[in-house]
Amino acid sequence: MRARRVISVVGCHAEGEIGDVIVGGVLPPAGATLYEQMECMRREHDHVRRMLLCEPRGSVARHVNLLVPAVNRDCQIGAIIMEPTEYVPSSGSNLICITTVLLETGIIAMQEPETTVRIEVPGGPILARATCRGGKCLSVEIENVPAFVDRLDAPLDVDGVGTISVDVAYGGMFYAIVDGTTLGFRVVADEARELAILGERIRKAAREQLDVVHPGNPAIRGVSIVQINRPFEGVGAVTTNTCIVAPGRSDRSPTGTGTAARMAVLRARGLMQVGDEMIHASLIGSTFRGRILGDIEVGGRAAIRPSITGRAWITGFHQYLLDAEDPYPEGYVLNDTWGVSGLTGQ
Numbered sequence: 001m002r003a004r005r006v007i008s009v010v011g012c013h014a015e016g017e018i019g020d021v022i023v024g025g026v027l028p029p030a031g032a033t034l035y036e037q038m039e040c041m042r043r044e045h046d047h048v049r050r051m052l053l054c055e056p057r058g059s060v061a062r063h064v065n066l067l068v069p070a071v072n073r074d075c076q077i078g079a080i081i082m083e084p085t086e087y088v089p090s091s092g093s094n095l096i097c098i099t100t101v102l103l104e105t106g107i108i109a110m111q112e113p114e115t116t117v118r119i120e121v122p123g124g125p126i127l128a129r130a131t132c133r134g135g136k137c138l139s140v141e142i143e144n145v146p147a148f149v150d151r152l153d154a155p156l157d158v159d160g161v162g163t164i165s166v167d168v169a170y171g172g173m174f175y176a177i178v179d180g181t182t183l184g185f186r187v188v189a190d191e192a193r194e195l196a197i198l199g200e201r202i203r204k205a206a207r208e209q210l211d212v213v214h215p216g217n218p219a220i221r222g223v224s225i226v227q228i229n230r231p232f233e234g235v236g237a238v239t240t241n242t243c244i245v246a247p248g249r250s251d252r253s254p255t256g257t258g259t260a261a262r263m264a265v266l267r268a269r270g271l272m273q274v275g276d277e278m279i280h281a282s283l284i285g286s287t288f289r290g291r292i293l294g295d296i297e298v299g300g301r302a303a304i305r306p307s308i309t310g311r312a313w314i315t316g317f318h319q320y321l322l323d324a325e326d327p328y329p330e331g332y333v334l335n336d337t338w339g340v341s342g343l344t345g346q
Helices: 034-044 046-053 092-104 189-209 256-268
Strands: 003-014 017-024 063-068 077-082 114-121 124-133 136-143 147-158 162-170 174-179 217-221 223-229 238-245 277-281 287-298 301-310 312-323
Touching: 003 046, 003 092, 017 046, 017 092, 017 312, 034 046, 034 063, 034 077, 034 217, 046 063, 046 077, 046 312, 063 092, 077 092, 092 114, 092 124, 092 136, 092 256, 092 301, 092 312, 147 189, 147 256, 162 189, 162 256, 174 189, 174 256, 189 223, 189 238, 223 256, 238 256, 256 277, 256 287, 256 301
Parallel strands: 017 063, 077 114, 174 223, 238 277
Antiparallel strands: 003 017, 003 312, 063 077, 114 124, 124 136, 136 301, 147 162, 147 301, 162 174, 223 238, 277 287, 287 301
């Protein structure tokens, strides 16, 4: 065996969603900001994402995160988040994984009973508070980037479905949010395949029909993800949702940025106030606790400061090799397993 490349990865999942962390073998990309570094990664080094996410080394049900030096002096470390079809500004489940890996492997010293870590992602600086005991992160609270509503009750023509109503909100990426019960779904695990197909149809329609742009960074635009939920059960109660991650599969976790986006919608509708908490559940029954920390403005728009609390577990330590004669250096995908669209990019 002649290895052209060796990449060291710590395996981790947050409430069921895989968010592995690259700890060696990949140099930081060029760029004066984390967002520029993310774009450089996408343009010039996307073979790393494809190698680790595509078969035969990866799968559609996985994300990988690259640790890089922070540009913001107030942050201790930076991270670039790589998903099956895109690079995203922020991700709650991935940040919970990143924080857990940083502390439980000693990259950043753990302090008990609480360790605070400032992490820079392309969407901005993040404050993570980890509750720690006996060398373990028992839970991680992420103060995420500001979340805001782009539009409410937007009509959307969806192939094979007809005209539906969606809310569009930003919680670290743009979401199209729809009440699945109005479309005949219970939003339960045995509907996962049908929900994935529906979510991809909604995402495709939203990207074509709704031009959404972040007021603070016009490069962040377009609906990335679709949240299909049950009606809000009330403050402090458990409400089920599923977020359909492109190219078409349910997030195994309740989705951190999705919880933030939904809280922005609920705040705009007067159903949540500052200090209120909601519990989002996933199709596998795992939960995140979302809380509105305060109101804020983003580009003149009303927004909230959201926090997301969840748990993560390290699953293993891996070294991925690329043999010099391997015919699939960037992997491959087939749409029997790779979502419903079989795409590796937006």
